[in-house]
Amino acid sequence: MFRRMKLSEIGQIVAGGTPKTKIEEYWNGDVSWITPKDLSSHAGMYISKGERNISQKGLDNSSAKLLPKGTVLFTSRAPIGYVAIARNEVTTNQGFKSIIVDDENDNIFVYYLLKNNISLIENHANGSTFKEISGAVMKNLEFDIPSLMEQKSIAHILSTLDDKIEVNNKINKTLENMAHEIFKQWFVDFEFPNEDGEPYNSSGGEMVESKLGLIPKGWEVSTLKDVINIIDNRGKTPPQEPNKTIYPIIDVKALSGDIRVIDYNNCMKYVSKETYDNWFRSGHPSQGDILLSTVGSLAELKIFMGNTGCIAQNVVALRAINISNLYLFELLKNIKNDLVSYNIGSVQPSIKVTHIVKHKILIPNNIIVEKFHHFIDRITNKIFVKHNENVLLTSMRDSLIPKLMSGEIRVPCLLDGAGKPCDEEGAAS
Numbered sequence: 001m002f003r004r005m006k007l008s009e010i011g012q013i014v015a016g017g018t019p020k021t022k023i024e025e026y027w028n029g030d031v032s033w034i035t036p037k038d039l040s041s042h043a044g045m046y047i048s049k050g051e052r053n054i055s056q057k058g059l060d061n062s063s064a065k066l067l068p069k070g071t072v073l074f075t076s077r078a079p080i081g082y083v084a085i086a087r088n089e090v091t092t093n094q095g096f097k098s099i100i101v102d103d104e105n106d107n108i109f110v111y112y113l114l115k116n117n118i119s120l121i122e123n124h125a126n127g128s129t130f131k132e133i134s135g136a137v138m139k140n141l142e143f144d145i146p147s148l149m150e151q152k153s154i155a156h157i158l159s160t161l162d163d164k165i166e167v168n169n170k171i172n173k174t175l176e177n178m179a180h181e182i183f184k185q186w187f188v189d190f191e192f193p194n195e196d197g198e199p200y201n202s203s204g205g206e207m208v209e210s211k212l213g214l215i216p217k218g219w220e221v222s223t224l225k226d227v228i229n230i231i232d233n234r235g236k237t238p239p240q241e242p243n244k245t246i247y248p249i250i251d252v253k254a255l256s257g258d259i260r261v262i263d264y265n266n267c268m269k270y271v272s273k274e275t276y277d278n279w280f281r282s283g284h285p286s287q288g289d290i291l292l293s294t295v296g297s298l299a300e301l302k303i304f305m306g307n308t309g310c311i312a313q314n315v316v317a318l319r320a321i322n323i324s325n326l327y328l329f330e331l332l333k334n335i336k337n338d339l340v341s342y343n344i345g346s347v348q349p350s351i352k353v354t355h356i357v358k359h360k361i362l363i364p365n366n367i368i369v370e371k372f373h374h375f376i377d378r379i380t381n382k383i384f385v386k387h388n389e390n391v392l393l394t395s396m397r398d399s400l401i402p403k404l405m406s407g408e409i410r411v412p413c414l415l416d417g418a419g420k421p422c423d424e425e426g427a428a429s
Helices: 036-040 056-060 107-116 118-123 135-140 148-187 273-278 325-334 336-340 366-406
Strands: 003-006 011-015 027-034 052-054 072-076 080-086 097-101 142-145 220-223 228-232 290-293 301-303 315-320 360-363
Touching: 011 135, 027 056, 036 072, 036 080, 072 107, 080 107, 080 118, 097 107, 107 118, 107 148, 107 366, 148 325, 148 366, 290 325, 301 325, 315 325, 325 336, 325 366
Parallel strands: none
Antiparallel strands: 003 142, 011 097, 027 052, 072 080, 072 097, 220 360, 228 315, 290 301, 290 315
């Protein structure tokens, strides 16, 4: 059965702190220090360190606390609701109300409990400049909590799904790194395989002068304008639907992240079929088009894999002509800093397509590009399969969490690896 309990009955609520930034000896030590910003781009349940460390002196001379391994970290402001578990001893800044879970409760269960109740916790926040949940309020929040045995069973089910998601993310990250390294080896170091299968440059392949320096004989220098067609929005925000449709607007946020596939979970705006069919004069992205952001976070890149979707006014679709779209994608990733250097925005970063299309690029011979495309196409398809698997796993997890946490779905307790039913502390139904 479930018991109504305060968070303070589950564990100790601990705030964080920041050492004085002007005292150098308080920083760059061996003590992990986590901020909400560190969790904003963090994937996975566990975290071991943030962008910065503090020293032991910094810890001793601030309100930061050393939290034990397994502490559930919860951001209490800017924003409320990032959650992670400390993989090792860590400290946090004052933007956290972390929970050192006691031995009578399971920290992984508490992690999911908080994730499932972010909206409820936000409703108890106060503040005029920004919302914050105080320690006193956090301690008195009440939830229905099952027995420790059932907590562990719920945590096992949900964490198994998250573990698979994390494995897939790691595989995709490795595949992305492979694609980048192959591109660099072939088209930056010019160590693509020659007719004998030997690396071209180090085997004495002939090089010639060009506007981009020495390049392999038979290759050419061109501009982006010569190898792309441009698909863009009509420059205005289309009328949006209040409810989710099958026609998401793909904006800059949807292009964030290191994986080449669009994360549609980051699409928060949608249009109707009528708007989709009639508003976008240049049409819509087609399978294989490269989406590039032009405002805000510049030159974020994704490959459109054929899903429905329309591009926002701060995104353009680049359609490769007479060249491999996968070569073009890797090339654009490799020259991202060059593209960002075309920034003309004073208040908000911005680049114009009419400027970046003049950028000089290298055009290898067709045989080498076709070989490269063959390699990267296989990698891209594997990434797409793993990404789609994660979409299904995430949907399954997100639908299970509220049902498991509320007791709508009860689970057998896992005792010594066996799925035996819970005892009177949490009977299965």
